[in-house]
Structures are given as structure tokens and as C-alpha cells.
Amino acid sequence: MSLGKGRKAFSLNYLFSSFFGALMIAGAFAYYNYKFSEYKFFDFNAHQFYTTKDIFIPTKEYYRVIIYSSKQENIKDIVSKLRKTDSILAIDLYQKRFKEEDSIINISTGMNTLLKLIQRFNVYEIPCVFELERVKNQLYKQKTAIEIIE
Numbered sequence: 001m002s003l004g005k006g007r008k009a010f011s012l013n014y015l016f017s018s019f020f021g022a023l024m025i026a027g028a029f030a031y032y033n034y035k036f037s038e039y040k041f042f043d044f045n046a047h048q049f050y051t052t053k054d055i056f057i058p059t060k061e062y063y064r065v066i067i068y069s070s071k072q073e074n075i076k077d078i079v080s081k082l083r084k085t086d087s088i089l090a091i092d093l094y095q096k097r098f099k100e101e102d103s104i105i106n107i108s109t110g111m112n113t114l115l116k117l118i119q120r121f122n123v124y125e126i127p128c129v130f131e132l133e134r135v136k137n138q139l140y141k142q143k144t145a146i147e148i149i150e
Helices: 012-038 075-080 111-120
Strands: 041-043 062-068 088-092 104-107 128-136 139-142
Touching: 062 075, 075 088, 075 104
Parallel strands: 062 088, 088 104
Antiparallel strands: 041 139, 062 128, 128 139
16 A cells, blocks of 8 residues: 555654654653752751751751861861852761851761761762752752862
8 A cells, every 4th residue: 555656654764753753752851860860869857967966957948068077177268268158067077066157057977877978979079068958848959069179
């Protein structure tokens, strides 16, 4: 059976265009799925952090998280290198508990939780900074990529 001027009912052009259309849709889905999973979620209900006196409960809509070592550099020196300096959560790898100053909230935690945090956000070098934004209650989503502070 033919359809006008010699074209067959089932053409290879239709087959290839359908295949490439499906491939493009699958590629777009995979790309957007990857971009969505690029930034991680963090639930403060599932992990306990401590300030100098109490358990830390996040109250702000977003935080800048700085992971650093107090043996290498002072937190004030690190913060002075940043553009925005409000709502900072400072996590010292040596787990020293400093008093809260200005907009810097120093928090610490157990080593297992600290390792989970480092692994979750793929921290390979310190000092580094990234932003967390509240999604719901105490669930936060990573808002920016991890930036090494030099």
C-alpha cells in the first residue's frame, strides 16, 4: 500500500525521527534530574548541632555555612573575606565551641554527624562556604555550590 507519490506507509524517516525525539526527551529529563540532585538537602531534625550552651535550632530562612579549621585560620579572618556576612553557621572541624558573635553562630556536633555533613555536601577542601535555604520547618536545601575561601 502506498500513500501518494511513491511513499510507503511505514517509512524509515518516521522511525528515525521518533527515535531521536524520544532520545531528546530522555536526555532533557536526565539533565534536569541531574541538575535537581546537584544540590543536597539537609534536615536539622535528623542531626543535632550544639551552640556553646544549647542545642541549635535553625530559625532563619537561609544560612551561609562555613566549614573551617580553627587550627589554620580564625573565623573572623575567614568572614572578612566574604561579601555577605549575615546569618553564618560556622562549623569548626576541631569542634571548639566559641561564643556567638555578630552574625556568626558557632555550632559543633559529634564526629559521626560531622562526617555525614562533609560527605553529604562533598567538602574536599577547607575553609569553604555554601548557602542553605529553608524548604520546610527544619529541612534546608543547598542553594549555592561550595566555594573555597582563599
